[in-house]
Amino acid sequence: MKQRILRPEHIPLMLLAALFCLSFFFVPGFNQSWLFSTVLKNGSYHGIIALGLLPVLISGDVDLSIGAQMTFYSVLCAVFLKNGYPIPAAVLATLAAAVLVGCIEGAVVARWHFNSILMTIAMSMFLIGLSSALNRGVTIFNLPKQLLAWGDRRLLGVSMPMLFWVLAALVIAFILHQTYWGTFFYAVGHNAQAADKAGVPLLQVKMVAFGLSSLFCAVSSVIYISQLGFAPLSNGQDTTYSVLTIAALGGVSFSGGRGKVTLVLLGGLMIGTLTSLFTLAEVSYYYQNCIKGAILFIAIFTNFSKT
Amino acid sequence: MIHELLRAEDLLLDRGGASRIHHMDFSVAAGESVGLIGLSGGGKTSLAQILCGELEADSGRILHGGVPLSRERLAQSGRRISGEDRLLENLSVLENLMVLGHSPRGPAIPRKRLRAACRELLSGFGLEEYLDVPVAQIPVPVQHRLLLAGAAARGKRLVALDHIADTYGPPELERLAACIRRLCAQGVSVLYLSGYLDSVLWQLDRITVVRDGRRIKELPRESFTEFSLRAYMYGYRSAAEEILEAPEACQTAFFLDGIPMPEAGLIPVHDADGSVDKFLSGLREQSGRTVTVLTAGALFDSWVEELSVLDNLLLPVAQRLGGPGCHVGKAMRRLLRTECMEQTGLSFQQVDQPFRQLSHMERFKLLRYRGILNRTDIYVFDHITSGTDLQDREEMRRISGTLPGLLFYVSGDYRELTAFKRKIYALQNGCLRKELP
Numbered sequence: 001m002k003q004r005i006l007r008p009e010h011i012p013l014m015l016l017a018a019l020f021c022l023s024f025f026f027v028p029g030f031n032q033s034w035l036f037s038t039v040l041k042n043g044s045y046h047g048i049i050a051l052g053l054l055p056v057l058i059s060g061d062v063d064l065s066i067g068a069q070m071t072f073y074s075v076l077c078a079v080f081l082k083n084g085y086p087i088p089a090a091v092l093a094t095l096a097a098a099v100l101v102g103c104i105e106g107a108v109v110a111r112w113h114f115n116s117i118l119m120t121i122a123m124s125m126f127l128i129g130l131s132s133a134l135n136r137g138v139t140i141f142n143l144p145k146q147l148l149a150w151g152d153r154r155l156l157g158v159s160m161p162m163l164f165w166v167l168a169a170l171v172i173a174f175i176l177h178q179t180y181w182g183t184f185f186y187a188v189g190h191n192a193q194a195a196d197k198a199g200v201p202l203l204q205v206k207m208v209a210f211g212l213s214s215l216f217c218a219v220s221s222v223i224y225i226s227q228l229g230f231a232p233l234s235n236g237q238d239t240t241y242s243v244l245t246i247a248a249l250g251g252v253s254f255s256g257g258r259g260k261v262t263l264v265l266l267g268g269l270m271i272g273t274l275t276s277l278f279t280l281a282e283v284s285y286y287y288q289n290c291i292k293g294a295i296l297f298i299a300i301f302t303n304f305s306k307t
Numbered sequence: 308m309i310h311e312l313l314r315a316e317d318l319l320l321d322r323g324g325a326s327r328i329h330h331m332d333f334s335v336a337a338g339e340s341v342g343l344i345g346l347s348g349g350g351k352t353s354l355a356q357i358l359c360g361e362l363e364a365d366s367g368r369i370l371h372g373g374v375p376l377s378r379e380r381l382a383q384s385g386r387r388i389s390g391e392d393r394l395l396e397n398l399s400v401l402e403n404l405m406v407l408g409h410s411p412r413g414p415a416i417p418r419k420r421l422r423a424a425c426r427e428l429l430s431g432f433g434l435e436e437y438l439d440v441p442v443a444q445i446p447v448p449v450q451h452r453l454l455l456a457g458a459a460a461r462g463k464r465l466v467a468l469d470h471i472a473d474t475y476g477p478p479e480l481e482r483l484a485a486c487i488r489r490l491c492a493q494g495v496s497v498l499y500l501s502g503y504l505d506s507v508l509w510q511l512d513r514i515t516v517v518r519d520g521r522r523i524k525e526l527p528r529e530s531f532t533e534f535s536l537r538a539y540m541y542g543y544r545s546a547a548e549e550i551l552e553a554p555e556a557c558q559t560a561f562f563l564d565g566i567p568m569p570e571a572g573l574i575p576v577h578d579a580d581g582s583v584d585k586f587l588s589g590l591r592e593q594s595g596r597t598v599t600v601l602t603a604g605a606l607f608d609s610w611v612e613e614l615s616v617l618d619n620l621l622l623p624v625a626q627r628l629g630g631p632g633c634h635v636g637k638a639m640r641r642l643l644r645t646e647c648m649e650q651t652g653l654s655f656q657q658v659d660q661p662f663r664q665l666s667h668m669e670r671f672k673l674l675r676y677r678g679i680l681n682r683t684d685i686y687v688f689d690h691i692t693s694g695t696d697l698q699d700r701e702e703m704r705r706i707s708g709t710l711p712g713l714l715f716y717v718s719g720d721y722r723e724l725t726a727f728k729r730k731i732y733a734l735q736n737g738c739l740r741k742e743l744p
Contacts, residue, residue: 183618187619190614191612194612198623199623201626
């Protein structure tokens, strides 16, 4: 079979690559080296979540609660730290809470055949409410100094967010391609009924997929607050939209069964670049979202034209 | 010791038509609940009518403690409740019960005390919420319960429920069963007549199957299954039961001549009567073994078409074969690949191709191989050859003859089955109808 190099789902990425090159030469200040590390750092939070979301998308579901989850885990971790928990304990407790939330989502979706979109919307409303209850509607400032110090650490000249981004990609790639869970995700995404008949444990598959998504969300949140030094208050919609844009740019099929780690990694990189570019070129925040929306549209359009 | 309420000996009734009973013996103990099942015209209602004194038998006698009972005595102690019974529609439930429970020959009871007693009785039958509701406004199952309460109030010793539950839903059946238990606890004997195998039957002490006016079988609670009941009702034993209940018969039937392949052909008498499904559920229910059913549709709808052949085969066994870290190692994949190539005759490249590129025949071979991977005990090929040409059919039959385990080959085509040279059974209504030559 002839392998096509230029596939429709690669078009958005190529467009962005072209944009990147053009900006490099024509936007003043874009070719400075410090900018790259900013770009990478900027894209990493959403990049990590998008990678975690990959198993969910591949198995044919959508998790719209990621934004709310990110807010919730930031607040939860901050509350633990404020209450005097040592950092490792607080982080571990947050990760455990994340796995629990994900498993609940997955179990409900699989057990009662709920639509994952509605289920995760319900979950995000619940989590937003819970986070507001936890922080009483105010931003939690003055997190421990050690956390910030940990966040500022560098390993071989690579900053923490970037390091975790690469690590996340490796972990997800390993799960998808080296373990049988990866095969299960793809099988369920392609044809859940056939997978069920073949003996794939649907309940466990969905629980693992949603659990992974939540876990990566929590990892991203912890890194986020370690960089900022406070737990911001938002309803997380921006996060959800950006992450889904990254996934769409990475050629992930929203009806399940298709998605590659490398492309999602590149998608995250591109969105990070674009955001930095907008800031540099002083594009208004409102127009930024317009342009992002248009990009998402193009990405989905090319995805659909393939199927 | 349970005290015997009634013993009917050698009952005979011949009125022509459906009401016919041939020399039937029947007995019921006090406080016992007995199911009376059988096809329409089998003599259930006639028997109940005789026991409740509504009909007089042509010959035979009914004894209580060795003393024959007259029809009037039976009518006093028995009550048959059927769908035709009517209540006083404009009166409330409580008022109805006061009327129903009033015995004309009994001593007069003050109205107030009667009301209190009726109230208590109604709450026992789950009717407390309907006390003041006119009967016209309550659902039919509740009316039936009211009739039951009435029979209890009258001090009846035997209550026959004549097909009243035919239109009940599961919760209503559950409530009726509770009422039956309550009556039995008070020492009342209950006959439950039904032409269907509904859930109430499973809560009775014993079931009597009648057919053509004869008592066919008495089954105590521990020993009846849906399939045995159905087999006695229809007059032939369930094929699944016959095959599984007698292991020796199974051996002679399926392990002939030292040939390792046990097999049997099954041919449904009518394709659309659901016999195959009934047979299969019987097989599953009774054997407790893994039964894999392979239909023609399974060739297409039980595979993930976009995954490779190897990945598809991995799905059912991954968790079993996978090592630590949820990882299916290279060695395991290689083993599976080699075995798959041996068992199915696919080439090395084909194993890595997406499933959608496989032909009908290759799919069949893989289906068979997956059955082996799943450690199937009993295979059922259900019309697997439909939609294939003659050559493929021949091949499929040959391949299915090499499976380890018990094999049933279901087909509507008699000629196809004769090629097996094994036993062939015709199936009807989930039961073994006839062994074909």
